[in-house]
Amino acid sequence: MRTPRRIDVLYDDRCALCCAVAARLKREQAIVPLRFLPITEAATVRAYPTLVDRVGQGKFAAVTDAGEVYLGPKGKLLVLYALRRYRSMSLRLASPALWPVASRFFWTLSARRHGISRLMELVGFGRERCAGTVCEMT
Numbered sequence: 322m323r324t325p326r327r328i329d330v331l332y333d334d335r336c337a338l339c340c341a342v343a344a345r346l347k348r349e350q351a352i353v354p355l356r357f358l359p360i361t362e363a364a365t366v367r368a369y370p371t372l373v374d375r376v377g378q379g380k381f382a383a384v385t386d387a388g389e390v391y392l393g394p395k396g397k398l399l400v401l402y403a404l405r406r407y408r409s410m411s412l413r414l415a416s417p418a419l420w421p422v423a424s425r426f427f428w429t430l431s432a433r434r435h436g437i438s439r440l441m442e443l444v445g446f447g448r449e450r451c452a453g454t455v456c457e458m459t
Contacts, residue, residue, distance in 0.1 A: 328399060330382075331383075333360055333377055337439075343357045349406055351404055393424075394423065
């Protein structure tokens with residue numbers, strides 16, 4: 322895989338945890354520009370009709386400018402790789418020794434995202450939404 326020039330990150334903007342993570346990540350310094358696309362926006366649905374349903378069902382999706390689609394834990398790792406602060410960690414997590422643990426962690430987080438979101442909303446955290454229709458970060 323070549324290093325992408327841009328990564329589109331599809332996230333479920335009906336999920337407080339997903340919104341909080343998107344808001345946090347877009348504040349990080351990116352080596353590869355990230356564009357955060359909420360799945361309820363019409364532009365996202367038009368651009369990625371088949372992926373929107375998968376993301377709404379809890380599957381994370383990251384798409385490179387070359388059209389390569391990374392789902393689930395691999396997509397999350399790609400986003401971490403794009404961020405200056407987390408690049409070295411992403412490379413360690415991708416190692417054969419740590420990938421099984423990292424993958425299970427990401428799957429568990431995704432599977433429990435609605436419960437975590439409910440807890441976050443109870444304490445008033447995670448209601449951030451991106452301004453406009455697309456969150457962008459360079």
